[in-house]
Amino acid sequence: MRRYSKQREAVLKALRKSTTHPSAEEIYFEVKKEIPNISLGTVYRNLSLLKNEDEIMGFFPFSDSEHFDKSSEPHQHFCCEKCGKIFDVNVNTDLTDKSVEEILDCKIKSSKILFYGLCSECK
Ligand SMILES: [Zn+2]
Numbered sequence: 001m002r003r004y005s006k007q008r009e010a011v012l013k014a015l016r017k018s019t020t021h022p023s024a025e026e027i028y029f030e031v032k033k034e035i036p037n038i039s040l041g042t043v044y045r046n047l048s049l050l051k052n053e054d055e056i057m058g059f060f061p062f063s064d065s066e067h068f069d070k071s072s073e074p075h076q077h078f079c080c081e082k083c084g085k086i087f088d089v090n091v092n093t094d095l096t097d098k099s100v101e102e103i104l105d106c107k108i109k110s111s112k113i114l115f116y117g118l119c120s121e122c123k
């Protein structure tokens with residue numbers, strides 16, 4: 001039986017509650033409501049733990065800070081360059097994977113595609 005720490009559960013809960021893709025700092029402020037004495041370092045540590053367990057995903061949409069995804073299922077993202085919101089999109093990347101495999105004669109195991117532009121509110 002796996003042991004889940006209280007902090008790990010709180011970090012996961014905060015991420016699951018979020019509809020966007022928060023950064024570690026945003027998760028930290030959310031978790032602090034439940035565990036006031038938690039440190040940012042502990043939040044980081046639990047996030048990388050959850051990533052290693054394939055429970056969540058992390059990515060750098062704007063190259064500055066890592067953002068986290070409550071799902072590790074493969075899907076793509078649209079990032080608004082104006083308001084910074086990150087939306088989930090599900091497009092079929094099988095064709096892209098196949099053509100890359102053909103061009104490079106390689107085997108694709110996973111792909112991460114980010115779309116950039118202006119969201120419906122900003123455009
Ligand atoms: Zn926007």
Ligand SMILES: [Zn+2]
Pocket residue numbers: 021069070075076077087088
């Ligand atoms: Zn996502």
